[in-house]
Amino acid sequence: MVGLLDLVQTLTTPHPLDRYLELVNPALTARELRAEVTHVSHATPGSVTLTLRASRQWRGHRAGQYVQIGVSINGVRHTRCYSPIDPETKGDRFLQLTVKAHPGGLVSNYLHDNAKPGLVVDLAPAAGVFELPSPRPARVLLISGGSGITPVLSMLRTLDAEGFAGDVTFLHYARDFAAVPHRAELTAIANRRPNFRVEYRYPVEPGTIVNGEPSKGSGFFDRAELDQVAPWFADAQTFVCGPGPMMRAVKAIFEAEGHGDRVHSEEFTLTTVPTDPSEATGEVTYSGSGVTADNTGATILEQAEAAGLTPEYGCRMGICFSCTATKLSGCTRNVRTGELDAEPDKQIQICVNAPVGDVDIAI
Structure with a gap:
């Protein structure tokens, strides 16, 4: 079958077969x-x-x-x-x-x-290393905030579908009651699984009535919150996804307790090392397009777009690796870590790397 597709692909050049099928x-x-x-x-x-x-x-x-x-x-x-x-x-x-x-x-x-x-x-095929391990841990703590609920919701639904017998706590931080997606399903899971605990937190004073019930906690993650919802956290694997401040708070508490290796995270916002555009020097040459522009200090992806180019990209956060290009020469700086790289003829992610001085990139 593969050989037949290859033959048809050859006969339909210059366009791939899928271009004709989509018509x-x-x-x-x-x-x-x-x-x-x-x-x-x-x-x-x-x-x-x-x-x-x-x-x-x-x-x-x-x-x-x-x-x-x-x-x-x-x-x-x-x-x-x-x-x-x-x-x-x-x-x-x-x-x-x-x-x-x-x-x-x-x-x-x-x-x-x-x-x-x-x-x-x-x-695109599913990707990423933020996932439930197999075999499953004996205890699981899921923490999310805002739109970070989606990957941990998949984890919770998976554990529910598998009839997971261990302890599970799902703690979600939201702006208000109405902003929690799939709440009815979360409630149903908690009701049929006595070993599953589902908790919500909002940025209001403890005891404030939210949807007819007094709120719990402060709406911000701290050690007291951890002890309340998952006193067994030291024996659990913890998965966290959400805003940067919340994720940093979770990691800091676990690291202080000596359990930093038990925290697994997924970031949907890019935390960058600050840079001063006034300190940017040199030019960026886009060899594949014959375009050269002054270095503004922004990422190569942003500068390429500002120069009128349309390089391929995906998440813009360095997660999906769809925006790689060959750096022919020059030094770049990873805006997440601050790491410098001057190795020539190297594939880099243009969404999380910025030029340091003159850079030639094959775009």
Whole structure:
């Protein structure tokens, strides 16, 4: 079958076979992985949940992993990374994504406002190392904030589907009661699993009535909160995803207790080492396009876009590795770690590397 596809691919050059198939039906594909939206829900204000039916190339995902979605907006293809909220699967071609429409978020707002059944999107295989280990730990603590709920929700649903017998606490921080997606399902899981504990925290004074019940905790993670919801945390594996300050607070407490190796995290916001644009020097040469521009101090991806180029990218946070390009010469600086790299002819991620002086990049 593969040999036949290779033959057809050769006969249809200069375009790949999938370019012709999509003229007949955008969901048809011989090699490329795509998905069709089959259902759209706006149950939570500011968010949209999409049910997708993937093409036959889909191989499922592990709980906590992410996928890359590609959509065409005004004729330009844009890609972003989102975590499926489904239980871990291998053969099921359906998956669900809950997307928070962030202010200024091009793809998230497009999906929130325009996604309808029949929309076909590009889909990349599931990836990422933030996942439930196998075999499962004896105890699991899940902590999330805001849109970081999606990968840990997949973990919780997986443990529920497997009939996990150990202790599980799911602690979620949200702006308010209405901002918690899939709350009815979370409640149902907690009700049928006596060993599962589901807790919510809001930024209000303890005891404030929220949806008819007094709030618990301060709405900010601290050691007292940890002792209250998971007194067995030292024996657990902890998975955390959400805003940077919350994640740093969790890690700091666990490290202070000597349990830093038990914390696993996924970041959906890029924490960068500060840089002063006034200190940027040199020029950036984009050899593949014949363009040269002054170095502004921003990442190579941002500078390339400002120069009118359209390099491929995905998450813009250094997670998905879809924006790699060859640095031919010069020194770059990783904006997450501050690490410098002057090795020539090296593949780098242009979304998290900035030029230091003159740099030649094959874009």
